[in-house]
């Protein structure tokens with residue numbers, strides 16, 4: 001965004017933007033069109049439309065003072081559905097593009113929403129920062145720790161607003177629960193356990209087949225060194241291949257480890273260990289479907305995350321939760337609710353939510369609550385609110401999961417420098433710090 005447009009958007013935000021608080025899924029296109037000042041909008045491009053991006057495109061389109069200017073995907077079949085959905089909300093269709101680099105060349109685009117697969121996250125966000133765009137970046141922030149560090153530096157170097165899609169940070173009851181924890185409602189919290197459970201099916205054994213004509217597989221791979229196309233890779237299943245994906249730990253663990261470290265008030269651990277495996281099915285799925293990550297901190301606290309991708313029994317009635325234990329009791333966060341109990345399990349406080357949260361919905365776990373996180377991003381661009389999930393916060397939480405995966409892959413616990421998050425005294429483990437890139441796609445500031 002050029003300076004004069006940015007100043008104008010900041011200037012209008014106090015009055016006009018504040019009048020729109022709480023605009024959610026029900027806000028009509030007609031109501032939107034009547035908004036005064038809406039012609040000076042923040043114009044976003046959404047990259048990756050099959051699942052999460054479709055949902056985010058609709059959420060962004062609903063926000064007054066925002067327009068979805070582009071939808072971008074390498075699967076051209078996705079344009080029809082998302083284009084129609086966005087047009088139905090904002091009244092006119094977005095442009096379509098296959099190559100995000102062309103989108104970033106457009107001076108009329110203010111921000112990029114990245115909902116492409118994980119191997120694209122950091123490279124796309126970096127390109128966007130360099131092109132002067134702000135970024136809404138889906139979790140995990142990166143495929144490898146080095147990428148995350150570089151993104152934090154890029155946001156600073158290029159002065160960009162970079163929000164991470166750990167949307168629970170904007171959910172009202174989660175914010176309240178974390179405040180309660182930090183204020184001592186269970187005394188000093190010293191152990192947090194988080195989890196994710198699902199009944200995911202086998203992805204089978206794929207075959208190398210010709211690339212379908214609707215797909216630009218070269219651009220789909222983008223920064224990742226080239227591998228042949230196989231028929232069980234996309235959409236979605238790339239999550240379970242180390243070359244492109246990052247496993248359940250970064251797919252869903254990021255959300256809970258983020259809350260756990262927020263609640264405990266910690267950043268980098270001193271020791272990380274992990275165990276598990278691909279236990280449920282024998283197929284092409286490479287990452288663990290069963291995994292436990294444990295992290296110790298110098299602050300005399302520990303955290304553990306349990307992932308069960310294919311054995312979905314819930315814990316305390318929750319498919320994805322975080323449970324804090326402290327001197328005087330426990331606090332459970334499940335969706336946008338929380339429950340505080342004393343040491344004898346007597347209920348101290350129970351806060352429920354009117355909003356539905358379905359952590360097993362792959363694209364849209366909490367439609368009405370996501371609005372708050374998207375609005376926070378737009379407000380931060382306008383200069384009226386601090387970001388709820390600034391890139392460094394997202395990087396630290398992503399790194400915890402990456403360290404867990406590195407411990408799992410090396411089969412031993414890692415010693416961590418708790419000032420930097422770096423691995424100490426283990427060259428093999430440190431070898432996972434950065435990935436290799438397809439020639440010409442190397443990341444640099």
Ligand SMILES: NC(=O)c1ccc[n+]([C@@H]2O[C@H](COP(=O)([O-])OP(=O)(O)OC[C@H]3O[C@@H](n4cnc5c(N)ncnc54)[C@H](O)[C@@H]3O)[C@@H](O)[C@H]2O)c1
Nearest residue numbers: 048049050051052072073074075115116138220235236362
């Ligand atoms: N915050 C959340 O709650 C949440 C929920 C779901 C997914 N996600 C994240 O969103 C991301 C996408 O997940 P998904 O489940 O939608 O995956 P998906 O595989 O269903 O969809 C990814 C889309 O990106 C497209 N794509 C790939 N390369 C591209 C490129 N170079 N340019 C443009 N488009 C490209 C694919 O064609 C596909 O349409 C993941 O990183 C995931 O972790 C976050």
